[in-house]
Amino acid sequence: MFKSLLIATDCRDGLQRFGKCLEELYLNGIERVAFVHSVARQDDDIGLPEDLTPKVQAQQARLHKVLSAVPAGLEVEVLVQAGKAVDLILRGIQTCSSDLLITGMGIHDLLTEKLFGSTTLELLPKLTIPVMVMRPQLIAAFTLEELRLRSRHLFRSLLVPFDFEEPRRQLLSRLGQLLPGTSQCQAITLLYVVDPSARRNQGSPAEELKRRAEADLARLVEPLVEQVKPVQLRALVRVGSPLQEILATAADEDMTAIATASPRVGSFWEWSVRSLTGEILRQSWHPVLFFPRGSLAQ
Incomplete structure (x- = not known):
């Protein structure tokens, strides 16, 4: 059904915790998992553009630290770059040949979405693969044992x-x-x-x-x-x-x-x-x- 997952996380939505569930994802038939995270550049017309290299490296280190032991047969990648989240996710899908995107989106109404935007809903018209939308509050409330069980039964x-x-x-x-x-x-x-x-x-x-x-x-x-x-x-x-x-x-x-x-x-x-x-x-x-x-x- 699905073999290659791209998990887009802002490292506050809890989706990075799937890095502790790699064995369970593998047992569920997953052969490749990639974690993608974008480091946003602050809009500031004053002075020189900020060098985001330290932030990118720091986020890469944090995500690698979350990863549990990788079972034999499972490929795992961490993609952290500066730029717009939507663009990085679309590139990640192509680079990793992903057949399912997993992303987080909080509960809200249509008006809130139009006023403040939603990365997930901005992505939908541009995607050529399915996306599983999960609630950050739900992922945060799961114990690691519960999240591992869910990873086997997505x-x-x-x-x-x-x-x-x-x-x-x-x-x-x-x-x-x-x-x-x-x-x-x-x-x-x-x-x-x-x-x-x-x-x-x-x-x-x-x-x-x-x-x-x-x-x-x-x-x-x-x-x-x-x-x-x-x-x-x-x-x-x-x-x-x-x-x-x-x-x-x-x-x-x-x-x-x-x-x-x-x-x-x-x-x-x-x-x-x-x-x-x-x-x-x-x-x-x-x-x-x-x-x-x-x-x-x-």
Whole structure:
């Protein structure tokens, strides 16, 4: 499924702690791990530009110090450079041939994001590989034992919110390519949420809408069950607010991550047409495995 990880850390989000989980990542099928960190240059028009070499070297030393014993068969790199984080991450993906980016993003709303920016959401339109977004608060709260266990089960149980729209169909197709034969993932749960408040559903009984959705989802899933073995594939239908039901199902069904895709997240159009996927990225405490548009056309 995934073999080469690029972990982007600002060394305050806790993601550098994965350096103490190298054996567990290797046991999870990972063959290469690269840690990338950017040292920002202060904007100052007065005087000569600051020499950032000492800061770069200091951060390199700190990251190398975090690394635990590297198991045989696992490649590990540390990339620390001066410059903009987005540019360094994109270069790191190319240099290390990464197939998954792991990054941190705190919980916030759309307005806060527009006012103060978000490195992760700025990256999304430029990525050609999936990204797993994790909460720094969650990583900080894990004991090392808990983080090591999570490192072995990053993709074990994935919740896939589904609505029959093209981006989610493309995601399902992409997962159908990635999952067969993998040992990293054990179960995929497709979730369709019937929203009684949606205009298209008004005037129809919720139970009738649910029965129709269950039948449609069953027809979709049936031909995929054999394709994705040994991964178990099942479908759920719930009634209520989509965002609330998705987040509740992730907790109730013991998911390790939510997998989703959308072309609108972080774009100008999200101001006028709110993206459910964007809200999941901003509000979910579960890690979110997001597939940008560029990662679906494989």
